[in-house]
Amino acid sequence: EPEVTQTPSHQVTQMGQEVILRCVPISNHLYFYWYRQILGQKVEFLVSFYNNEISEKSEIFDDQFSVERPDGSNFTLKIRSTKLEDSAMYFCASKRSGLGQGTQYFGPGTRLLVL
Amino acid sequence: GDSVTQMEGPVTLSEEAFLTINCTYTATGYPSLFWYVQYPGEGLQLLLKATKADDKGSNKGFEATYRKETTSFHLEKGSVQVSDSAVYFCALSETQGGSEKLVFGKGTKLTVNP
Numbered sequence A: 001e002p003e004v005t006q007t008p009s010h011q012v013t014q015m016g017q018e019v020i021l022r023c024v025p026i027s028n029h030l031y032f033y034w035y036r037q038i039l040g041q042k043v044e045f046l047v048s049f050y051n052n053e054i055s056e057k058s059e060i061f062d063d064q065f066s067v068e069r070p071d072g073s074n075f076t077l078k079i080r081s082t083k084l085e086d087s088a089m090y091f092c093a094s095k096r097s098g099l100g101q102g103t104q105y106f107g108p109g110t111r112l113l114v115l
Numbered sequence B: 001g002d003s004v005t006q007m008e009g010p011v012t013l014s015e016e017a018f019l020t021i022n023c024t025y026t027a028t029g030y031p032s033l034f035w036y037v038q039y040p041g042e043g044l045q046l047l048l049k050a051t052k053a054d055d056k057g058s059n060k061g062f063e064a065t066y067r068k069e070t071t072s073f074h075l076e077k078g079s080v081q082v083s084d085s086a087v088y089f090c091a092l093s094e095t096q097g098g099s100e101k102l103v104f105g106k107g108t109k110l111t112v113n114p
Helices: none
Strands: A005-007 A012-013 A018-025 A033-035 A043-050 A053-057 A065-068 A073-081 A089-095 A109-114 B003-006 B012-015 B019-021 B023-026 B035-037 B044-050 B056-059 B062-063 B075-077 B084-095 B099-104 B108-113
Touching: A005 A089, A005 A109, A012 A018, A018 A033, A018 A089, A018 A109, A033 A053, A033 B099, A043 A065, A043 B099, A053 B099, A073 A089, B003 B084, B012 B019, B012 B035, B019 B035, B019 B108, B023 B035, B044 B062
Parallel strands: A012 A109, B012 B108
Antiparallel strands: A005 A018, A018 A073, A033 A043, A033 A089, A043 A053, A065 A073, A089 A109, B003 B023, B019 B075, B035 B044, B035 B084, B044 B056, B056 B062, B062 B075, B084 B099, B084 B108
16 A cells, blocks of 8 residues: 655754755655644644645744655655754655545654754 | 644553543534544554544544534544554644645544553
């Protein structure tokens, strides 16, 4: 069964460094998402992406964050200058169908720790 | 915006016990409702969903019914197994201005003891 994959599974970085989290969505899916979960808190929406552009972004998704689909298979989340509060589990998700249809399928997550 | 409130855990049960995890939501429209499960060390997996009022989602012995009048989507299972130990997330899909996102509850950790 096709699945969403994410790399790395764990990432430790120093405050102020750039990190890139990678995701490979399911191959025939068209809608892509990033969510994050700070330890002990809710899973929060960060950004949605369709047709090579951002559809919606949350207040969390400030200028330090960017997303890209560089090669038609990968979907990346870049944090330009990490802060301590960026430490969280980051989940990628993808969906085949449009609004109100289909299901978002999630990857296993990348646990990011900023020191 | 829309929100989801679910029963805080942790919940500890013995094998074959009955499980209920409460979930209520606040939404301006008519969202689809979901239960996702996260087994230890794994990602979020869809457990079941319901797309309109009075729909019942079911999977692996779990059930939840979309109750518009009480804005609830409680998860139930008649007889839990050790392998059901996981974190369970209630979620709704919020559609706004041509885009869609999931809004999650905080998650409920379930431990089932033999």
